[in-house]
Amino acid sequence: MDIHEYQAKELLSRNSVQIPRGGLAYSPEQATYRASEIGGGKWVVKAQIHSGARGKAGGIRVCESDKEVSDAAEAMLGRKLVTNQTGPKGKLVSRLYIEETVDIRQELYLGIVLDRKSERVMIVASASGGMEIEEIAEKEPDSIIRVTVDPGGGMQQFQAREIAFGLGLENKLIGKAVDTLMGCYRVFRDYDATMLEINPLVVTGDGNLIALDAKMSFDENALFRRPEISELRDKSQEDPRETFASDRGLSYVGLDGDIGCIINGAGLAMATMDMIKIAGGEPANFLDIGGGASPERVSKAFRAVLADKNVKAILVNIFAGINRCDWVAEGVVKAIREVGVEVPLVVRLSGTKVEEGRRILAESGESVIVAETLAEAADKAVEALRSASGAKAS
Known part of the structure; x- marks a missing residue:
């Protein structure tokens, strides 16, 4: 789960990390x-979306x-901002952060x-801020500092000094x-984050160290014990298909x-998508219904897949070990009758x-x-899709 810049800065400011007003x-x-509250004669207006490269x-x-x-x-509010990270659809700007x-x-x-x-937390730092880390790695690889943190002892002061x-x-x-480094690590550790990025972290003219931007992502599997982080979720920034599925406990x-x-099964799902590609088709999603799929859960999976209006055919592939094929079959029949599956199955x-x-x-x-x-299933799915498309064209 991602959060907005202003939310990440709020978490950081509670842990000895300086941020602009x-x-x-x-x-x-x-x-x-907000600009009049901050004071001064110059401000920065920032669109709050879950993406980097907003400035460009x-x-x-x-x-x-x-x-x-x-x-x-x-100019920003109510419009979609398209960056090199959002894809062509962009993301809706519904809030702004006004900053000194x-x-x-x-x-x-x-x-x-x-x-x-390495199964460790890694600190990555560089004196070349303002660029994406991929760009830094390509243009100035020697400037990148990497330090791994032992999960047993946590980040140590001497490691922070070495980075500085x-x-x-x-x-x-x-x-x-x-x-600043110790504060960032505490936030990362205490809230079960998977990524924290400050780019740029700036040295100011008066000798301060300030986080000018901040991005954070969190482990969704740990949100049950981090209610204060769960409350920061902005569903308007997520793929509506993925939101629909995750709200129903599906990996999508x-x-x-x-x-x-x-x-x-995730492995079988990956293999199935590969086979669809080999057969000449394009998968619309990754969806793992899990090992104990009841008929009700299978029906929910159909609803999640059909929520995508681009879906023109469905392939169900189940290898039952913990699961049972009769449960899945009952779920398929239930979905057809209750949900209404109008595409080849x-x-x-x-x-x-x-x-x-x-x-x-x-x-x-x-x-x-x-x-x-x-x-055979992949071939039949692609063939059924083409036949249905041809029939509609006729």
């Missing part, structure tokens, strides 16, 4: 009021008058991520850098194809109670295309 606005009038897309503007603040807010400007002397990069290879010295900071800034990732997939069942499952499908009287193998 700012305020939230939902209208041009509120934006000018016009989502961050420096303003020098109330009118400029109002005009910038008018900062006298920037130096820009740094700081990130904290879960490194699954590695960034080439002046001696008088080392203490502030250590406080939306894709751009037209063959909906209902599978049990291919079902491949294998494993526990497979004969019973196939009998239920055969005796249901519903239009179901049955396949014996995964390859």
